[in-house]
Amino acid sequence: MKLNSQNPWLKISAEDYEGHMSAPNVMQLKMLSEIFADVMNGISPKSIAFLGCTTGNGFEHLIGKDIEQIVGVDINPEYISVCRKRFAEKLPQLKLICEDLSNVNFPDSTFDLIHAALVFEYVDTDMLLSKISKWLKPGGIMSVVLQLPSETSAPVTETPFESIKSLVSVIKLIDPLEFKTLAQKQGLEETTNEIAKLKSGKSFSVIKYMRKAF
Ligand SMILES: C[S@@+](CC[C@H](N)C(=O)[O-])C[C@H]1O[C@@H](n2cnc3c(N)ncnc32)[C@H](O)[C@@H]1O
Numbered sequence: 001m002k003l004n005s006q007n008p009w010l011k012i013s014a015e016d017y018e019g020h021m022s023a024p025n026v027m028q029l030k031m032l033s034e035i036f037a038d039v040m041n042g043i044s045p046k047s048i049a050f051l052g053c054t055t056g057n058g059f060e061h062l063i064g065k066d067i068e069q070i071v072g073v074d075i076n077p078e079y080i081s082v083c084r085k086r087f088a089e090k091l092p093q094l095k096l097i098c099e100d101l102s103n104v105n106f107p108d109s110t111f112d113l114i115h116a117a118l119v120f121e122y123v124d125t126d127m128l129l130s131k132i133s134k135w136l137k138p139g140g141i142m143s144v145v146l147q148l149p150s151e152t153s154a155p156v157t158e159t160p161f162e163s164i165k166s167l168v169s170v171i172k173l174i175d176p177l178e179f180k181t182l183a184q185k186q187g188l189e190e191t192t193n194e195i196a197k198l199k200s201g202k203s204f205s206v207i208k209y210m211r212k213a214f
Helices: 014-021 028-040 077-087 125-135 162-169 176-185
Strands: 047-051 069-074 094-098 111-117 136-147 188-197 203-211
Touching: 014 028, 014 077, 014 162, 028 111, 028 136, 028 203, 047 125, 069 077, 077 094, 111 125, 125 136, 125 176, 125 188, 136 176, 136 188, 176 188, 176 203
Parallel strands: 047 069, 047 111, 069 094, 111 136
Antiparallel strands: 136 203, 188 203
């Protein structure tokens, strides 16, 4: 494990993260879990990777499903440890990897579904798209949540959780059109594109892609 100790995510405790994400003026934890429930609705992936899995938000929608392999990746060891405590028993097929995504590798064509919600904001877009494209089976799905710029709300909302402020210097909002072009270059074809809006004024692009057969 080669974690970059400069990464601000390593300095945000699980308690602060969840406190911030469920604060009344943020409310993103619930929204992200609901988005993942929607992604799972009507599909039956046998192998899933959840990139930037935090403490396992949304994993509750996987319990009792006929899934052979579930992999969660996150850079923060405390999030991984909380996630393991919450879900190891309920999801015996779960494998958790504490690693920087830039160092993670899986064999080609491993997954039917790769979910990456509010993760591209913190990693190199091309790097991760090219990895996901290889890791997906032909016909496999990549589901992505991107935070959209807002005129009324800062990229990182103010809450009493001071440690979260360190994200202000690293978060990069991605233009969904630019993202679509980059994804297409990696053989990922957009299939659905929706907007999720929060009361705070923040909006999110919720996009699904299918990995073309080469
Ligand atoms: C906003 S949270 C993701 C929310 C989560 N996907 C959900 O649906 O609730 C971003 C997560 O990405 C992780 N992360 C950020 N940069 C990373 C990197 N380079 N490698 C692995 N994980 C990273 C953070 O530790 C954090 O848990």
